[in-house]
Amino acid sequence: APVAGCAVVAMPNIVLFSGSSHQDLSQKVADRLGLELGKVVTKKFSNQETCVEIGESVRGEDVYIIQSGCGEINDNLMELLIMINACKIASASRVTAVIPCFPYARQDKKDKSRAPISAKLVANMLSVSGADHIITMDLHASQIQGFFDIPVDNLYAEPAVLQWIKENIPEWKNCTIVSPDAGGAKRYFGKNELLSLLYFNFKKKRKKRKTSKKYKFTGGGESSFADDTRVDSCHILCRLLSAEATKVYAILTHGIFSGPAISRINNASFEAIVVTNTIPQEEKMKHCSKIQVIDISMILAEAIRRTHNGESVSYLFSHVPL
Numbered sequence: 001a002p003v004a005g006c007a008v009v010a011m012p013n014i015v016l017f018s019g020s021s022h023q024d025l026s027q028k029v030a031d032r033l034g035l036e037l038g039k040v041v042t043k044k045f046s047n048q049e050t051c052v053e054i055g056e057s058v059r060g061e062d063v064y065i066i067q068s069g070c071g072e073i074n075d076n077l078m079e080l081l082i083m084i085n086a087c088k089i090a091s092a093s094r095v096t097a098v099i100p101c102f103p104y105a106r107q108d109k110k111d112k113s114r115a116p117i118s119a120k121l122v123a124n125m126l127s128v129s130g131a132d133h134i135i136t137m138d139l140h141a142s143q144i145q146g147f148f149d150i151p152v153d154n155l156y157a158e159p160a161v162l163q164w165i166k167e168n169i170p171e172w173k174n175c176t177i178v179s180p181d182a183g184g185a186k187r188y189f190g191k192n193e194l195l196s197l198l199y200f201n202f203k204k205k206r207k208k209r210k211t212s213k214k215y216k217f218t219g220g221g222e223s224s225f226a227d228d229t230r231v232d233s234c235h236i237l238c239r240l241l242s243a244e245a246t247k248v249y250a251i252l253t254h255g256i257f258s259g260p261a262i263s264r265i266n267n268a269s270f271e272a273i274v275v276t277n278t279i280p281q282e283e284k285m286k287h288c289s290k291i292q293v294i295d296i297s298m299i300l301a302e303a304i305r306r307t308h309n310g311e312s313v314s315y316l317f318s319h320v321p322l
Contacts (some may be wrong), residue, residue, distance in 0.1 A: 011035070013093070015058050017083060019067030022280050025100065025297055026066040032301035038063075042079055050075065052082045059091040064135075064304050064310040069103030070256070070279040077103050081129040088130030096133040096307065097126060098300060100278035101254045105140035123147035135303050137278055137296065138253040141305070153313050155299055157253045157276050159320045164274060164294050169249070239275050247271040254278050255291070262288045 017038040018026030030037045039055030065087070067080040080097060087095050107118035119140075126134065127150055134152045139145065145152040174256055248270055255275030257265075265273055273288070275281060276296045281298050285291045301322040306313045 011305065011308055013061050015056070015061045015092075016304070017063065017065045017087075018052075019065065019076060019079050019081075019083060021071050022066070022068040022100070024280060024282075025068065025277055025300075028295065028297035029066060029301045029304065032298055035307060040083065042083075043109075048077050050082055052079065054083075054086050054090060057090075058087050060093050062188050062308050063087045063092045064098055064308075065095065066098040066100075066300070068100045068278055069105075070101055070254075073103050077125075081125055084126070084129040084131050092278045094132045095130055097131045097134060098135045098304065100137050100250075100296070100300065102136045102139055102144070103321045105144060108141045108196075119144050120147045135300070135305065135307070137276075137300075153303060153307070155313070156317055157278075157294070157296055157299075157305055159316070159318055160276065160294050160296055160299065161251055161274070163320050165251075213235050249274060252276075255281060255284070257284050265290055 011033065014035070015038045016026070016030050016033065016035050018030075019042050020042050023194055026037060031308050037056075041053040041055060043051050045051055065080060065083050067076055067083070069077065080099070084095050084097060102119075102122075104118040107116065108120075110117055123144070124147075126157045127148060132150055134148060134150065135155065136152065137155045138157050139154050142154055145154055169175070249272050250270055251274045253276050255273070256279060262284060270290055272292050273290045274292050274294060276294045278296065281291060285293070298321045299316055303313050306316075307312075
């Protein structure tokens with residue numbers, strides 16, 4: 001059933017499929033659009049090959065496949081590629097891959113001899129499989145869009161994050177924003193200006209090559225935000241705690257939380273770890289009460305609606321759809 005309070009406009013010639021990586025998010029997007037998820041069966045043969053069966057006609061349709069780069073990443077990526085190809089050879093008019101968390105995004109440059117640029121390889125695979133368009137969110141580096149010869153819409157979680165901060169942190173005007181790297185600093189100077197925060201500073205240095213980075217920051221307000229697009233083991237995140245702040249909130253787009261991440265968060269003095277639902281968090285939340293989730297399904301749904309109707313999506317870079 002459509003989401004309460006959401007005006008649903010009929011959209012002909014559109015089919016929305018969900019991969020197996022994050023069906024809850026896919027259902028929320030479908031509900032927001034007033035659509036039923038398309039019929040698809042994904043399974044594995046005994047030799048672990050992935051099998052996909054599209055259960056309805058997609059001839060001449062505008063197809064959107066939602067599959068996040070999380071969980072069993074390699075299996076889910078292969079599943080996405082097969083689903084794209086299955087729809088393409090079934091005469092779909094256009095196939096758009098909606099990838100909330102882009103896989104292999106951190107392998108986006110050749111940082112040492114003989115290192116692969118795996119993000120470029122994934123881009124090539126998506127294009128060869130037949131994808132006509134990519135919708136993703138908060139790429140690790142926005143330059144990854146240049147790996148594609150097809151249109152890529154890189155959406156931002158920032159509007160939803162700003163809304164969450166203003167609604168949930170009464171003292172937000174007295175906060176400091178801190179980023180673990182220069183790229184993040186550039187990204188969040190815009191947020192700092194929007195929120196009119198008082199002070200921003202961070203320091204990062206590496207004593208020797210192949211040694212861990214050391215981080216230190218000072219805060220000028222009652223609370224601090226440690227911001228980044230994604231976090232994995234939480235090793236660096238937990239080292240960003242400010243001794244001068246009374247409360248510290250970690251705000252992230254993609255909460256991977258692998259290895260000892262949950263244990264580190266539980267032992268750290270964070271007020272809250274705020275992530276979006278580009279990755280399923282239900283199991284992690286059972287073991288960590290500090291994790292809070294921002295729903296970004298409305299942003300993805302509106303991007304799909306605007307793309308299908310040939311409208312601009314730039315509105316979503318600075319606004320949260322109602």
